[in-house]
Amino acid sequence: MRLKLFFIFLACSLAVFSQTLPTNRSTNWQLAGLTNVPFTSSDTINFHNAGGIGDGITINDSLISAIIDSATGNSTTVFFASGIYLFSSPIYLKENLILYGEGFANTTLLFNLNDEKHLIYFEGGTPLDTIEILADLLKDSTRAQTNGTNTLQIGDYIRIVENDSSFITSTWALNYSGQIMEIADIQNNTVFFSSPFRREFSVSKNVKMVKLDLKSNMGIENLKIERLDTTTGQKSNIFMNNVSNCWVKCIESYRCNYAHVEISSSTNIEISGCYFHEAFNYGNGGKAYGVMVHFGSGECLITENQFNTLRHSMILQGGANGNNFSYNYSINPYWTDVFLPANSAGDIVLHGNYPYANLFEGNTVQHIVIDDSHGINGPNNTFFRNRAELYGIFMNNNPASDGQNFIGNEITNNGLLMGNYILSGSNHFEYGNNKLGTVIPSGTNILYDSSLYLGLIPAYYQNNPPWPPIGLPNTISSYTIEAEENYSLGEYTKCYEDSINPTDTSQTDTSVFVSELNKKLQITLYPNPTNGRVLLTNSNNIDLDISKIEVMSCNGILVKSFRKMHEIDLNQYKDGLYFIRVFFKESGPVTQKIVKGSTSNK
Numbered sequence: 001m002r003l004k005l006f007f008i009f010l011a012c013s014l015a016v017f018s019q020t021l022p023t024n025r026s027t028n029w030q031l032a033g034l035t036n037v038p039f040t041s042s043d044t045i046n047f048h049n050a051g052g053i054g055d056g057i058t059i060n061d062s063l064i065s066a067i068i069d070s071a072t073g074n075s076t077t078v079f080f081a082s083g084i085y086l087f088s089s090p091i092y093l094k095e096n097l098i099l100y101g102e103g104f105a106n107t108t109l110l111f112n113l114n115d116e117k118h119l120i121y122f123e124g125g126t127p128l129d130t131i132e133i134l135a136d137l138l139k140d141s142t143r144a145q146t147n148g149t150n151t152l153q154i155g156d157y158i159r160i161v162e163n164d165s166s167f168i169t170s171t172w173a174l175n176y177s178g179q180i181m182e183i184a185d186i187q188n189n190t191v192f193f194s195s196p197f198r199r200e201f202s203v204s205k206n207v208k209m210v211k212l213d214l215k216s217n218m219g220i221e222n223l224k225i226e227r228l229d230t231t232t233g234q235k236s237n238i239f240m241n242n243v244s245n246c247w248v249k250c251i252e253s254y255r256c257n258y259a260h261v262e263i264s265s266s267t268n269i270e271i272s273g274c275y276f277h278e279a280f281n282y283g284n285g286g287k288a289y290g291v292m293v294h295f296g297s298g299e300c301l302i303t304e305n306q307f308n309t310l311r312h313s314m315i316l317q318g319g320a321n322g323n324n325f326s327y328n329y330s331i332n333p334y335w336t337d338v339f340l341p342a343n344s345a346g347d348i349v350l351h352g353n354y355p356y357a358n359l360f361e362g363n364t365v366q367h368i369v370i371d372d373s374h375g376i377n378g379p380n381n382t383f384f385r386n387r388a389e390l391y392g393i394f395m396n397n398n399p400a401s402d403g404q405n406f407i408g409n410e411i412t413n414n415g416l417l418m419g420n421y422i423l424s425g426s427n428h429f430e431y432g433n434n435k436l437g438t439v440i441p442s443g444t445n446i447l448y449d450s451s452l453y454l455g456l457i458p459a460y461y462q463n464n465p466p467w468p469p470i471g472l473p474n475t476i477s478s479y480t481i482e483a484e485e486n487y488s489l490g491e492y493t494k495c496y497e498d499s500i501n502p503t504d505t506s507q508t509d510t511s512v513f514v515s516e517l518n519k520k521l522q523i524t525l526y527p528n529p530t531n532g533r534v535l536l537t538n539s540n541n542i543d544l545d546i547s548k549i550e551v552m553s554c555n556g557i558l559v560k561s562f563r564k565m566h567e568i569d570l571n572q573y574k575d576g577l578y579f580i581r582v583f584f585k586e587s588g589p590v591t592q593k594i595v596k597g598s599t600s601n602k
Helices: 002-011 061-070 459-463 482-488 597-601
Strands: 043-046 055-059 076-080 083-087 097-101 107-111 120-123 130-132 143-145 157-161 180-187 190-193 208-211 218-227 238-241 243-256 259-264 267-272 275-279 289-294 301-303 306-308 312-316 324-326 329-331 348-352 359-361 364-374 382-384 387-395 405-407 420-422 429-431 433-435 438-440 523-526 533-538 546-553 558-562 567-569 576-584 587-596
Touching: 061 076, 097 107, 120 218, 120 243, 180 267, 238 243, 243 259, 259 267, 275 289, 306 482, 329 482, 523 587
Parallel strands: 043 076, 055 083, 076 097, 083 107, 097 218, 107 218, 120 238, 218 243, 238 259, 243 267, 243 275, 259 289, 267 301, 275 306, 289 312, 301 324, 306 329, 312 348, 324 359, 329 364, 348 364, 359 382, 364 387, 382 405, 387 420, 405 429
Antiparallel strands: 130 208, 143 190, 157 180, 157 208, 180 190, 433 438, 523 533, 533 567, 546 558, 546 576, 576 587
């Protein structure tokens, strides 16, 4: 496992290291997102053929529960054909299961619970054993000396815990300022992790590790979620708690109470290509959030989403650390129960109780706020090449949150009360920020870094230069990010063009449709490793009716898309690990790994 992780990290080391941000104020944000590619193949259960009714009137609770309960340990996709499927109870996902629709415009999961519950649960188990740590943990180190490892094994997840009452304000956030980490290796009583520590932890504060029971490999894709009922408590549309390697992609979520997506005590989550908009209430007390990350969640990637008419689109609190919010578009912030303008709510918000070392890169929003609602925020939260179109960047000061990083941001509005660049506290790192044409600090007009985590230029910006689209040397407000461009075109989700589409499912008599085609489509990439050209072959000797092939970097970035090809040319790409995703006209996608170049000899 440790060697596997090492080679993946090696392959992912294509990213350009920052020439601007000091290393002691940074961490490895490449680690954010999925650690394993979603299913390479799966059984497909057609919800309609199993008896589901998508008329928006008939309740489908019993059927979805039965399907999920009967799903085996193998990967399973529950496919929802076009329709409006009504539920009056929550959906509880299990490991290795995906909910997949025909697109947000065609498939709606409609919920009317009239109950104080979340709509869809991704949920793991309760914490297990506690292991004592015998020596301080240093920032950027990956090892810990313990008093015994008998209850641990490679691949386990643990949480680092210490007495954090000196910088945690709220009792509900105590002991959540540590990290959730995967064990890469164990040597005697020394534990090695797959990620570095993002801050120091001290034995004087009783540092220890707690073994976790995280569940993994659950996802939602290509559909719409709509809620009809309001709640008085903090209940979200999608609730992720104690899970790893789970995702929400290419969905629309309409109307929430607390958050559209809530990520709690989880790691390596991806939220991408989604459209989150509107809420029932925009007042105080935890309402109208887009994506909330808290309770020590880390290494989550929230990228290329669109947010509209929310109190806070992207919000972190309660020890969230090492997360990556990138290339998202947020518009029309709105709040009530305040004396400030209704549109002055923060789209990006650090909410206190010590979130630290999070990256915000390439986002176009209206207002960035580092507030003191729940006390101080931790250090090294990094705002890199973002655009704030209305109120700019603002920090509260009671107490102030020291040690933040501001690099290459654009503040673009000169209206009344708008266009702010107001920092509080001390020990901030500032470089190349452009406020209405004035560079702050002066003398920092040259910014070489394009990204703090991407090594490859995303496909959209290869065809729509320049890259990067925000920040120096560009003139202020000159270019748009892809998510904003898609919003202007009415393309509210970014997803794959081909949906799972079982052949003529309306004529089948089976109660549960399981696609045998996926089992037949056993794709082989040859040669693998390769130095350039790759052939797609099939061991079952059936015709590969391919509709599309996508090449993705190890960070999940789309590099190139091909149409109906049985050969892929990787000569123009750098050496490293890639994922080839093959789409078929009669089935869902199949994903395979490919190693190119010198990495293949290691």
